[in-house]
Amino acid sequence: MFQAKIYVTLRKSVLDPQGGVVRKSLYAMGYQNVPEVRIGRYMVVDLEVADQDAAAKQVRDMCDKLLVNPVIEDYTFELVEV
Amino acid sequence: MFQAKIYVTLRKSVLDPQGGVVRKSLYAMGYQNVPEVRIGRYMVVDLEVADQDAAAKQVRDMCDKLLVNPVIEDYTFELVEV
């Protein structure tokens, strides 16, 4: 069995209002050395698959179809055997 | 300068309705080998700090005070020098 850790971020060209608000709040709290914050999604998906290649293929598939919207989001992922 | 990658997840016994819906939907799409999906947040925070220890301390601070809701969430993070 594998576990996929998927990291989804907004594309560079898309404004991230949430990140902006967090950055401002951090600034107001005294953390003035934080030039940028970007906020995305972190998904942990368990997969009952035997081999790593098949797992990777399935994760890519699921991301392209459902988990990620390519118009505004990018993703990367890692696989660990569990 | 450092970049912190912060992974925020819901605590174990806290209900994750998002993860549940995604799991069901993957199932309906034919991915019937996915017993669990948990959805959290992924934050990338740039830090203008000179040394790693100071960076780690600041990230922990920011998480405890603002970025993470300790009542329902846990977090881990990684630091990379950039």
Add this chain to the structure above:
Amino acid sequence: MKFGVVVFPGSNCDADCLHAIKVVTGQPVEYIWHKSGSVDGFDCIVLPGGFSYGDYLRCGAVARFSPVMTPVIDFAQRGGLLLGICNGFQILTEAGLLPGALHRNKNLQFLCHDTHLRIENNQTPFTSLATAGQVIRVPIAHGEGNYYADTATIQQLEENKQVLFRYCDPQGEITPAANPNGSVNNIAGICNRQGNVLGMMPHPERCAEDILGNTNGQLIFQSLLQQWQRRCG
């Protein structure tokens, strides 16, 4: 003319759309269950507002894979009239029937209030009764209505006159202050290239009766009926 209103399990404007269509057009209208495999016999299909599957991942992302979407996409590709309102618009973009994406409102809050819309193109089945540049008042109610598409796509939309509605001030000026959610070019609604698929964030069904204090939304349903009658008599 027969209307169909798709019911996803978390739709919550389905009954509202049905009611408004009935009251405004007097035409037959029926619900279409999300597990349904066919949309035969309908002349216009509405994807209503709400939270189709809770919208926990991204609005409309899960709905796009529900069984009914296969015949709906087919219906649209054959030129059928398809109207997505609010969550319906989000589903249309997720399904690739309309370009772009709707992400979180700029101020990160859900917003429910009246907006003014300038009708940018009255040469479509959804707006044929409007005068060019007409301003109507229609409420919004969404947390993710911030329209985004890359520059090239936006340019195409503009060139092809696919932008049907833009947020404006009461005088019809397109200003940043009149943009409630941060949408590119104040876009509130767009149609596809062929003009038979419309997605819009504001809710015309919420302003289609006198008792609710505003009937501006009637225009869209009446335009649809008039166009259909003209074509199919």
Add this chain to the structure above:
Amino acid sequence: MTLEPQIWREMGLTDDEYERIVTILGRQPNYVEVGIFAVMWSEHCSYKTSRPALKTLPTEGPAILQGPGENAGIVDIGDGQAVVFKIESHNHPSAIEPYQGAATGVGGILRDIFTMGARPIAVLDSLRFGELNSPRVRYLFDGVVAGISGYGNCIGVPTVGGEVYFADSYEDNCLVNVMCVGLIDQKDIKKGVASGVGNPVMVVGAKTGRDGIHGATFASEELSEAAAERRPAVQVGDPFMEKLLLEACLEVIKTGYVVGIQDMGAAGLTSSSCEMASRAGTGLEMDLALVPRREEGMTPYELMLSESQERMLLVVQQGTEEKVTEIFAKWDLDSVVVGQVTADGLLRLKEGDKVVAEIPAKALTDEAPVYHRPTEKPAYLAEVQDYPVDALTMPDDYNEVLLKLLASPNIASKEYVYQQYDHMVGLNTVVRPGSDAAVLRVKDTNKGIAMTTDCNGRYCYLNPKTGAAIAVAEAARNLVCSGAKPLAVTNCLNFGNPEKPEVMWTIWQCVEGMAEACRNLETPVTGGNVSLYNETKGNAIYPTPTIGMVGLVEDLNKVCTQGFKQEGDVIFLLGENLPELGGSEYLKIHFGLEQGNAPVLNLELEKKVQQLVLAEIKSGLIQSAHDCAEGGLAVALAECCMAGNLGADITMVRRFRGDALLFGESQSRIIISINQEHSVELVKKMVEAGVPYTQLGKVAGDSLLLNVVNPGCSGCGGNLLNLPVAKLAETWRGAIPCLMQ
């Protein structure tokens, strides 16, 4: 095997209560049984402290179909239809996790309504926080509003009204009271009864997890560091699941298969099962091994005490299980038979074949202890009521004071809040938030339902009895101003630690005041909720008996709103101006004082004013109506101007202090505007009815102008207010967004 005292004490039972359990059972209880007794006998579930007081409330009237005792109250609105409504608190959970606390509060009250078979048509939220200059308060405020918005918007029930107050006393104990109103055909009414021996018992909806175990106990003690240790896992709301549950339950109820149904709220499976059995005089036997669960290894104790959201307990007719399951399956929901109704009056819980608990159902409900706790009039009252009004210097600039009042978060526009709520879904909202009461139409009829929540905690602090009566009077007045006849009340009693005699005294006083006002205004109480122990580090909140009220609009074409409608209309003030400043927002904002006595309330006058206004709205004479509340006459006039975007030209005779005249908060006052040509007729009617009135002036221009004349004193007259309506509106609208930046 005997349990260690430590165990029941930690669960919140006293030694005496434990002894009582032993007597009832005739043996030592086991761990599961003690746990069940502990939650059912907690303050939150048993009302053991408040019950004696609650018994004194009037609960009967011609329109009341269901009074206290069920999941919600029901009032008749004619044509075989009824309104189902109830208010509930989610204070403790919201103070810990504002978003989820408030969200699950909405989820809970919605279930109370649809469990009766009614479709929820509206939500109202009554909120209290500390002052907005504290970052923690801003976090709580934003989180609570987002939580209500997140849940209510998703499930698609409009949030159409409510209130928000800010005062230091709520700093550590914010109050989140949520009211839900539903509509039902009387023939469809369902109750929480487990009748019919042999009928199957079903658990439906979400799976059970370890969330919120001991939530009810937690809500029955003070928030403290020690309590933080024992905090249950926070419940997370799943509004999509609730939407499925709502639709499925209403569909199942329509079939007639359902005998009884109740939501699993506080104390989850425990309270729903024993309450349903107790109401029906039956017993229930359940096999806990059959309960669908989210986590592995859950014990019977955990299954019984879990407060996982979005679950229901159903008793259905024998033989219909499969059809019921089919309907739930259509909505992708679990539904499982876990047991059946028995004749022996016992709640018998098994795990497979093994009996893990056996308790008489009535012992958990009717035989819960009742405490007549000692009361003592608090010493602070004499101190705060006695304040030197004559020593206060009057303001030089009334314009400045009015603007300051409009910018006070207690008075400022709450648009920041209600624009985050979908208040239109359902296509029924005829009067949106922002007027005195919300009005919803009843489709296919010409009727409307008006609704409001009200309570000024400061008045209740200064004079608990009068304060509570004012809350009732104001709620009724708000309904009347919208053209509705007040029908009935639901209430939420929010107080500190009742073991303190001073707090207990204020509870009794508030209930007395509420009862008296309800009796006079003919609005019986159909139910409510009690939230005690709202206290941190020994500081109790202001006594806050929130009133939720519903009313009937007989003719939707005669709905009235507060905004001035037309230039030239004549403005009248009904009721009396008294030289009072006690408890006013003006004293707080201008002098930093929360002192004095609450305004006087004369219920006879109140009733006369309300009857006249309602009659003349119905007759079509009145164009606009608005009650004078916080900020007094000046603020009320400003609100009429802003809502109508029209100015007013007012002249008044001044008989006492100008600040008391403009900003005092005398009760029973309503500002109306009418077409000039009806003015003589109206005056005649007011004289006949014995309603005191003052002709204030006219709707005119685009500024609020107010002049005073003083016949006895030259130089005391002159212009007090002269402000453009645009300026008023900018100040009033901008205040809360600006503080939240």
